[in-house]
Amino acid sequence: MLIHVHTQKGRGHSLAEESPHRYHGVSPNNGKVKDNGHSFSQVFGETLVELAKQDTRIVGITAAMRDGTGLGPFAEAFPDRFFDVGIAEQHAVTLAAGMAKQGLRPVVAVYSTFLQRGYDQVIHDVALQRLPVVIAVDRAGVVGDDGATHQGVFDISFLRAVPGLTVLAPRNGGELSAMLAWALQQSGPVAIRYPRACTANTAAGAPLAPSGAVAPVEVKPGRDGVVFTFGPMVDVALDAANSVEPELSFAVVNMRTLKPVDGDFIRGVLRGKKYVVTLEDHVLAGGFGSSILEILQETGAGESLLRVERLGYPDEFIPHGSIERIHEEYGLTAPQVAQVLREIASGRTLQVIVSGDA
Structure with missing residues (x-):
């Protein structure tokens, strides 16, 4: 006997039923509305929109995490330049490699823990080919209530082992904006890792940054x-x-x-x-x-x-x-x-x- 169960995220809670993508992962409900401020993910998404206005080659790619990675504004502003490949991180990275090979400037937004699934593709399809793919590594570091499977605490170890891959880490939103602009100017692959956190200095839409943006x-x-x-x-x-x-x-x-x-x-x-x-x-x-x-x-x-x-x-x-x-x-x-x-x-x-x- 085969039982096929179709689940509905947020069943019984009207807010979750209407916006399931916003309730992918939630903290305990204490009945209070909390203003979490501006997150690194939001700064990333807003900056990418501004940069994409200046460069039509920029495309955004995600693996079923459009809003979680901050790509919602980009998807709305550039629907023909946004690609959600579903829960297929390996394909997301390979798709980015193919796009870069054809002259586009792809940005793959992915959680640190999920990038582990696309590691082979990062090595063979992107780094070995020296392709200009930007990997936005969201949820880098501990993520809290999502638990052991989602802690983003391995990416530095496995990314720094890849030849030719530059790895950046911004202190705040201003640095993230500048690093993203810098990364999109490079001729090879760049990974930018940032945490699940609110950030000060949220300047988005920063001008294209000089190399000083990534200097220690x-x-x-x-x-x-x-x-x-x-x-x-x-x-x-x-x-x-x-x-x-x-x-x-x-x-x-x-x-x-x-x-x-x-x-x-x-x-x-x-x-x-x-x-x-x-x-x-x-x-x-x-x-x-x-x-x-x-x-x-x-x-x-x-x-x-x-x-x-x-x-x-x-x-x-x-x-x-x-x-x-x-x-x-x-x-x-x-x-x-x-x-x-x-x-x-x-x-x-x-x-x-x-x-x-x-």
């Missing part, structure tokens, strides 16, 4: 050590570094570009420092912190001794829970990072690197 920047100087980080974790690092002043003075670096890592910049900012901390909303295995360690091992840091601590997620699946709760559980809040800065300066270290000039 020291947002706070320091004499004793450096915290290397990216994305919204920059603000966590700033709060932590400021809280240990004046006893300790840590610089904070917003890397912006996670691949390729600017080794010369790292060597320069580490000159005269004793401590290195890396901070990421991502697994430690093969992640951002690993890339910093690789640079230090390969090129040297110009110092005889550096104490290094990497902060991120251990080798385990991250469970269900709010983003705030998960960050606290894994030691990624500003007070917890500040405590690590104090401890590394007092002698407790995860790893010691002995390195000289390359």
